[in-house]
Amino acid sequence: MQPQPTTTAPGANPVQRSRKSISQHIVEIVSDSGEGAQKAGQSFGAICAKMGNGVWTVEIIPSDIQPPPRTKESTSGIRIRIGSGVITNAGDEADIVIAFNEIAPYSRIEQDAYQPGTKILLESMWATHDDEEVRENYTRAITDFKKLGFDVYEVPMQEECLKLVPDARRGKNMWVLGLLCQLYNRDIEIAADQIRHTFRKKTQNVIDVNLQLLQGGFDWAGQHLDFLYDLPPTLGGIDQVVMNGNEALSLGIIASGIEVCSMYPITPATSTSHHLAECFERAGGLVHQAEDEIAAIGFAIGSSYSGKPAVTITSGPGLALKTEFIGLAVMAEMPLVIINVQRGGPSTGMPTKIEQSDLLAVLYGQPGDTPKIVLAPSTIEECFQFVILARQIAEAFRTPVFILTDSNLATGVQPFARPKPRKEWFAPPVDQSPWPQGLNPYEWDSSNGISKRPIPGQRGGEFTVTGLNHNKEGKVSYLPEVNQRSSTMRSRKLAAFAKTLKPPQVYGEDHGDLLIVGWGSTRGAIEEAVDRARAEGIAVSSVHLRFMSPFEPDLAKLFKNFKKVITAEINYSDPVDDEFIAPEHRRYAQLAWVLRARTLVDIGCFSNVHGQPMRPNSILNAIRSITQPQNA
Amino acid sequence: MYGLKPDPCVLEVPDKYYSTGDYEKGVARWCPGCGDHSVLSAVQKLCQEKQLPPEKTVFVSGIGCSSRFPHYMKTYGFHGLHGRAFPVAEGVKFRRPDLNVFVVTGDGDCLSIGAGHWIHSIRYNMNLTVLLFDNQIYGMTKKQTSPTSPMGTISNTHPHGSVLPPINPIQTTLGVSNVSFVAQTADWLPGHLYATIKAAHEHQGFSFVKIMMRCTKFLPEEAKKMVGDKEHMTLLQHSDGIEVDMATANLFKHTVQHDPADIHQARAYSEDPEMSYLGLYYRDKTAPRYDLYGAHNLGATSEQKLKVLEEEFDKFAV
Missing domain, CATH: 3.40.50.920 (Rossmann fold)
Structure with missing residues (x-):
């Protein structure tokens, strides 16, 4: 089927058409789950990054596990924001939408993701579907979209793909990638390299088919679209990596030298441990999936107590469950890194949505006075860096350190300069030398509240950790001046740490x-x-x-x-x-x-x-x- | 311990020899007559007998009378949160195969507030020696019903008698997959207590010892009754079981031969409403151990870590 004359200008000579120069654009690919929209979008982002453009991508995730197809609930996809310079966020309303069906855009319209002038490139196969209801839906959607001020372009994705592959459902995404490459004047060779990279574990035949699809979409767009863009890159020249915030956290964990990550599955934090579990073991670390959130932090505390600082990863409801152990970690002065990938709350709230609602809970959510150090990365690169920093602070100040991120960082994907890991980032070996004679387990330095911690294995350092108030010898004490003193010393660590900070820019x-x-x-x-x-x-x-x-x-x-x-x-x-x-x-x-x-x-x-x-x-x-x- | 090496001409002298006094710390503040005292003595004796280096020995506990235990041991100790001794002990042991880790817990700590962790700790089967001090009552908070209080127990929360049958910790433990060592002993039988704790320590895996314990303060009548009741106690004996001396064996009126490899018979004994069986119910030396997994990749070098990081950055490179 040819694009309808009302919406596109078929037959125009692509060579003659001028490209509109833009500084940034937002593209969304929306589809049913399993149609590969996210793979296409991530590949497109990588191609743009490689060409020296700024990129931010974020996945659009269906709220249910297996929603029925062609429903608003089943909308899956990706938003890609590209720019000449650095892109730091997902932006406002989309400029271009590629929709694999006419239902998917509705869910995004509910989220105010589009505005008048947004161009919707809509799969046109539904216009001739066997089911009359589908055909009617399709026609109605086009009317609705036009009423909302969107420009609708019907694109025969299925039809074009079937010229190249027998099953268009499994190839459409790479055809769309080709279309996008033409639309934004991407280097087709870089795009082809990206496909070879994406499918590097597949057969040569799979790679060849996808390359054909890429070229097919590229050529079709060149022949049929009456709007094309140019996005001059201004970046480049440096090695970059592109990942989401949770992946950055997981690599930060390895780079910090932490060797135990103890967690319980919770959205949106869990994917950190997925990536970590793949490579941690080779780096001498292990992910422990505990029986519950409480056990996860208890295990991490036990592990920190007898060795290198451990990390636990959670989100709102898990944070609530960890409360008592957080208090213990503060009281016992246990080096520990606690990552909270915030989600919508209170209670189960909105697990996949974005909120920054745990700040007060982290600062003040434990009974009693529980001073602790809290970091909040503001970029994906900082998600990586702050774990390394947090481990060092935890150890130097003998205290739990929180890292507060959120769903926006967890799922946002952005390129940043490839880190150059150094051995100095890694936790030092566990001290097993004899404990200095006469030194108490909480020999607080009055100027900074810091004391050296004895680690099991250190001869002469034997003492009992307790959540009860204790004096510098580690002995339980309820004496007024002792409780005042130990509270002051735990608080003083924050004062001392604050002195190391510079005013923000x-x-x-x-x-x-x-x-x-x-x-x-x-x-x-x-x-x-x-x-x-x-x-x-x-x-x-x-x-x-x-x-x-x-x-x-x-x-x-x-x-x-x-x-x-x-x-x-x-x-x-x-x-x-x-x-x-x-x-x-x-x-x-x-x-x-x-x-x-x-x-x-x-x-x-x-x-x-x-x-x-x-x-x-x-x-x-x-x-x-x-x-x-x-x-x- | 001092002794002769296989070569009888060479005297083996360890750099330090520990006496029981080397494991004693402070004066235990349990009530006079409390069963906890006898366990403390037995454990200190075990440490001395095994010459466990105090710096390589960790006692992890929760909250409750029993959980004061680490404060009286001159070793490393972790007196943590109510019900949460298991996760901490597991974290301690995970990457430290060289440490001797004991868990000291009570009927409220283990079977009530910490029940979820208890079930999973059985399945993890890490090399931990677990001492469950079961005195059938909450002592530290002054006489509330515990999950093991016999039905009808008068307590401050059930002044007219508790209304539910008690949980059976041995039966439950034997019901969890990957269970590897279950034994029962009693605080007033020092010979049996010591032999049982020793066997538990020697078992390479999660050794669960339920210690029948007197609370002379809050359940004095029951305490008296338990100690004198020979009719309802049977000694489990077997060549693969826990070896006790003749004097200890003679304290029992009833004795049965029980093969600790027989889990079905073990379960049957655990469910006997009329009889308490003391000794080794079950032992499986082959059950998979999570602490071995935890220790399998220890000692990665900085170079290995750097290599993995570079490989990962390659994957994410654009």
């Missing part, structure tokens, strides 16, 4: 009308919004915090250079203008709560619990309405 001017404070995965979107706002002449800057406990220094000083300070976070806050909320009752976003208490600055917040990455445009609108209330 401000993005933009160090003074102005508005400062946006963010943490975690929102960094890219916030900085992009700041760029756009500054281009409009708004005096806005942003600062991104990577250390949540203790904070980086001089925040209060920085905040006073701005007329207004707000946080931008993906967690709940009462709307500022809510008629039901008295100002003293207003519940703030989580970082805002802590910053207000810490700095006594009247910090506001922009937050929501939509379960989605924060979009640059939504932050931009918030910036506009705060700085130009009359126009809002």
Whole structure:
């Protein structure tokens, strides 16, 4: 079937057509599960990265395991944002959508992923389907999409693929990859190399067929599409790796020299252990899948106690279960790395969606005073780096260290400079030398709260770890001054660690009308919004915090250079203008709560619990309405 | 221990010889007459007999009267959370095959709040010596019903008598796949207690010892009754079982021959409502051990780690 004349311009001479130069674009491929949309998208991202373009990809995951096909629930796919320069987030509405059926876009429309002008390239096979209902759906969808202002292009994907392969369902994705390569003027040789890489474990025949499909899509687009783009690369020249945040965490674990990862399956944290389990053993490490979340951290603590610091990985509900052991780790001063890949909450919440709602739970979620160090990577590269850092802090300060990431980092894929691992990153061998005579197991240095820990095997260091309050000899004590002293020493470690931190870098001017404070995965979107706002002449800057406990220094000083300070976070806050909320009752976003208490600055917040990455445009609108209330 | 090597002309002198005093720490603060004291003595004797280096020996416990145990041992100890001794002990042992790891737990700690971990620890079958102090009552929190309190036990939570039949820890343990060592002993039979703990320590795997324990403070009548009741106690004997001296054997009125390889008979004994069987119920030296898996790739060099990292980065390279 030929594309319909109303929507495409068939027969135009591709050679004559000019390409529109763009600086960034967002593409979505949406399909039913199992049609390979994600593989096509990841391959396209890799090709773009290789050509020196910035890339951010994120998978669109169906909410059920086996939803019926051709339903909104079964929508699976991928969003690929590409740019001339570095791309730091998934962006706003899509520019191009490739839809394998007409139902899939509906679920994305519900998520406000598209806008008028979005081009939908729709598989046209459904127009002639045997089932009348399918044909009607298809026609209705095109009408709906046009009503919403989308440009619809019917593309005979199936028909074209069948010219090359007997089963189009298993080849369509590579044909679409070819189409995208033509659309964005990709180097077809680099694309072919990518296919050879993707299918390197398959037979030559499989590789050849996929190469033909790639070329088929490439040629078809060249002959039939009346819009083509050029995306000049500005990056490149360095070795890059491309992965998601959970994969980066898993490689960070290996690079830190940690040898035990103790976990219990929980979305969205688990995939870290999947990748780790594949390669950890060869690097001398093991993943322990415990019987439950509590056992997972208990096992990690036992392992840390008798050897190198261990890591446990979890998400909200698991964090809740680990509470008591976290308290023990603080009390017993156990080096331990706890990674929390946050998801929507409370309770089971929205397991696959994005939220940053565990900050307060991590900081204050344990009964009693439990000071601990908390890091929040803001990029995928930092997911890798911060595990290495966390292990060192845990050991140097004899304390649990948290790493807070979220679903956005866990599933987002971004290229970054290939790390150059060094032996110095690895945990040193377990100290088995005789314990220094006369040295107590909690011989706190008053200046920093640090004490040396005896490890089983060290002769002369025998003592009993206890969750009961204890003195420097490790002996149980309920004496008032002893409890005061041990609490002070555990807290002093944070004060000492804080001294090692530098003030955070401000993005933009160090003074102005508005400062946006963010943490975690929102960094890219916030900085992009700041760029756009500054281009409009708004005096806005942003600062991104990577250390949540203790904070980086001089925040209060920085905040006073701005007329207004707000946080931008993906967690709940009462709307500022809510008629039901008295100002003293207003519940703030989580970082805002802590910053207000810490700095006594009247910090506001922009937050929501939509379960989605924060979009640059939504932050931009918030910036506009705060700085130009009359126009809002 | 001092002794002669196979070459009788060479005296073997270890760099350190330990006396029982080398394992003693502080004064145990259990009630007078509490069964915990006798276990402490037996364990200290075992450590001395086996010359376990104190720095290579770890006692892990949960919370409760029994779980105070590590504080009285001059070894490494981990007095952790209520019900969570098993996960910690497993973590300790996972990468440290050189450590002797004991778990000291009670009926509330192991069979109630920590029951999930107990079941899985049996299946993991790591080389741990587990001492379950079963006194049938919560002592530290002052007399509440425990999962092993006989039905009708008067306690502060069941002042009119407990209403459910007790859990049977031996029966349950024998029902879990990969079970490898199950024995029962009693605190008031020092010879049997020592022999049982010794056999448990010598077993390479998860050795589960249920110790019938007196609580003279909260269940004094029951304590008295248990000690004197020879009618309802039978000694399990076998050439592959736990060897006890004649004096100890003579304390029993009833004795049966039981092959510890026979799990069906072991289960039958465990379910006998009229009789407590003391001795070795079951032993399987061949059950797969998770601690061997944990130790199988120890000692990777920095070069190996760097190699794996580079290989992984190659996979993700663009």
